[in-house]
Amino acid sequence: MTSYAQTVCPSAPQLADLVPYDPKYLPADAFLSANENPRDVDEELRRQIMRALREVDFNRYPDPLANNLRDMIAEANGVSRDQVLVGNGGDELLFDIALAWGGPGRKFLNMPPTFSVYENNAQLTNTEVVSVVRDENYDIDEEAVLARVAEGDIDYAIVTSPNNPTGRLADEQFILKLLESTNALVVVDEAYFEFSRKTIRPYLERFENLLILRTFSKAFSLAGVRVGYVLGAPSVIREFIKVRQPYSVDAVSQAIAQVIYENRAQFEPGISAIIAERSRVFDELRRIAKVVPYPSDANYILFSVPQAQRVWQALYDRGILIRDLSGARHLEDCLRVTIGTEEQNNAFLDALRVVLADLAREQLQN
Numbered sequence: 143m144t145s146y147a148q149t150v151c152p153s154a155p156q157l158a159d160l161v162p163y164d165p166k167y168l169p170a171d172a173f174l175s176a177n178e179n180p181r182d183v184d185e186e187l188r189r190q191i192m193r194a195l196r197e198v199d200f201n202r203y204p205d206p207l208a209n210n211l212r213d214m215i216a217e218a219n220g221v222s223r224d225q226v227l228v229g230n231g232g233d234e235l236l237f238d239i240a241l242a243w244g245g246p247g248r249k250f251l252n253m254p255p256t257f258s259v260y261e262n263n264a265q266l267t268n269t270e271v272v273s274v275v276r277d278e279n280y281d282i283d284e285e286a287v288l289a290r291v292a293e294g295d296i297d298y299a300i301v302t303s304p305n306n307p308t309g310r311l312a313d314e315q316f317i318l319k320l321l322e323s324t325n326a327l328v329v330v331d332e333a334y335f336e337f338s339r340k341t342i343r344p345y346l347e348r349f350e351n352l353l354i355l356r357t358f359s360k361a362f363s364l365a366g367v368r369v370g371y372v373l374g375a376p377s378v379i380r381e382f383i384k385v386r387q388p389y390s391v392d393a394v395s396q397a398i399a400q401v402i403y404e405n406r407a408q409f410e411p412g413i414s415a416i417i418a419e420r421s422r423v424f425d426e427l428r429r430i431a432k433v434v435p436y437p438s439d440a441n442y443i444l445f446s447v448p449q450a451q452r453v454w455q456a457l458y459d460r461g462i463l464i465r466d467l468s469g470a471r472h473l474e475d476c477l478r479v480t481i482g483t484e485e486q487n488n489a490f491l492d493a494l495r496v497v498l499a500d501l502a503r504e505q506l507q508n
């Protein structure tokens with residue numbers, strides 16, 4: 143043991159019981175745990191990316207606001223540059239939300255079970271979390287949410303649509319009612335909207351309190367590069383620019399994301415294949431005894447199964463890595479599988495059938 147000449151005083155008190163985000167990456171044959179796109183960027187696009195990277199000035203700071211990429215995203219969404227902000231993954235922008243709309247004495251309305259990052263960000267910024275838990279099908283308790291915001295003290299809310307990890311879209315009429323009934327900032331996290339083909343974007347002009355979050359990490363195969371963006375009112379984007387890290391989106395990521403976004407039509411067949419596989423995997427899961435899959439509008443399926451933790455481990459022992467959520471609040475017995483290629487999905491389904499047959503046999507013997 144080192145004996146320090148000086149020790150350090152304690153860190154900020156809100157860190158005391160904070161659990162760092164852990165994606166639980168492990169080596170595996172089939173990675174079906176992180177909702178990534180199973181198809182990597184293809185060779186021709188890679189060559190285009192390499193050509194773009196040759197032009198990057200590594201010695202210069204990047205454009206802080208990634209204006210070229212920002213203009214492309216603005217044009218594609220029929221909005222102006224000042225309604226778009228690019229971030230270091232959607233995760234950076236989620237943190238910026240807590241910095242700009244949260245803080246001591248302020249309140250965030252959450253609808254768990256949902257993306258755990260929201261609650262961590264609130265805790266980090268000393269923002270109070272008000273939770274309205276979803277119903278037994280993991281649908282939003284709409285009446286309870288509307289009743290709670292009617293009290294008038296919520297500063298921001300996040301509606302994840304489709305919701306991660308449970309999979310379903312939020313109802314558009316509900317989101318509109320929510321936007322009408324509160325002046326809180328309502329963030330609609332559309333990280334998976336390419337797989338649901340539904341967006342709340344047409345209402346941006348009508349509601350100053352609407353902010354839409356999107357990412358390049360899922361549909362566009364770019365989880366390794368870290369690019370996301372928000373669409374919102376210029377007045378809201380201005381506040382985000384005050385709290386963000388000035389150079390959070392590096393020049394390399396900007397260059398790569400521009401090539402990908404210009405060529406985003408090429409990702410369409412892959413997205414369609416994932417949507418078709420989602421429905422096939424759902425039907426197959428429904429046919430397996432004791433497995434209850436939840437309908438999904440995204441690129442993953444949540445399902446419950448008895449002895450979920452053991453099932454997860456047995457799948458992993460067969461080279462299939464999925465996400466174990468059985469230890470999370472409101473998600474007892476739940477596992478989440480990302481939709482992969484047809485071969486990966488079949489490997490997962492075959493392994494799951496074998497694992498459950500083994501467990502059933504073991505129970506008979508006991």
Ligand SMILES: *Cc1c(COP(=O)(O)O)cnc(C)c1O
Nearest residue numbers: 231232233257306333357359370
């Ligand atoms: C993946 C994800 C994001 C953003 O991910 P980044 O890789 O940081 O862009 C945001 N929200 C949800 C619900 C997600 O699942």
